[in-house]
Amino acid sequence: MDKVFITGLEVYCTIGVYDWEKSIRQKLVLDLEMDHDNRPAAERDDIALALDYDRLSRRVTDLVSQSPLELVETVAERVACVILGEFGVARVRVRVAKPGAVANAREVGVEIVREA
Numbered sequence: 529m530d531k532v533f534i535t536g537l538e539v540y541c542t543i544g545v546y547d548w549e550k551s552i553r554q555k556l557v558l559d560l561e562m563d564h565d566n567r568p569a570a571e572r573d574d575i576a577l578a579l580d581y582d583r584l585s586r587r588v589t590d591l592v593s594q595s596p597l598e599l600v601e602t603v604a605e606r607v608a609c610v611i612l613g614e615f616g617v618a619r620v621r622v623r624v625a626k627p628g629a630v631a632n633a634r635e636v637g638v639e640i641v642r643e644a
């Protein structure tokens with residue numbers, strides 16, 4: 529299956545389980561990979577037939593930046609739910625990384641795969 533992907537999408541949000549995290553904004557980095565048949569868009573050279581990674585990036589950024597949450601797991605599930613539900617995607621991989629959250633680790637986080 530063809531893919532459309534977005535890597536390194538940086539979103540600032542209120543995220544974390546500790547009290548000190550609830551009054552600040554921290555960076556999450558999202559990698560997204562969606563199943564999509566890219567042939568119709570390529571054949572007609574038509575954005576209307578493509579899975580628009582710009583529109584999708586803006587929707588995900590709005591979603592994540594607006595709701596304070598505790599767990600990166602919740603972020604991943606909500607992002608997957610929106611991509612499946614609003615963009616007609618059958619299968620999505622969502623990776624959410626929280627850089628610098630653990631001393632001596634570059635990134636920590638979760639990755640999920642969800643299907644419609």
Ligand SMILES: Nc1nc2c(c(=O)[nH]1)N=C([C@H](O)[C@@H](O)CO)CN2
Pocket residue numbers: 543544545546549598599600601626629630
């Ligand atoms: N599986 C998870 N473990 C932890 C999370 C999380 O979201 N998922 N979050 C934290 C804290 O918020 C941490 O990131 C603060 O540095 C700890 N463990």
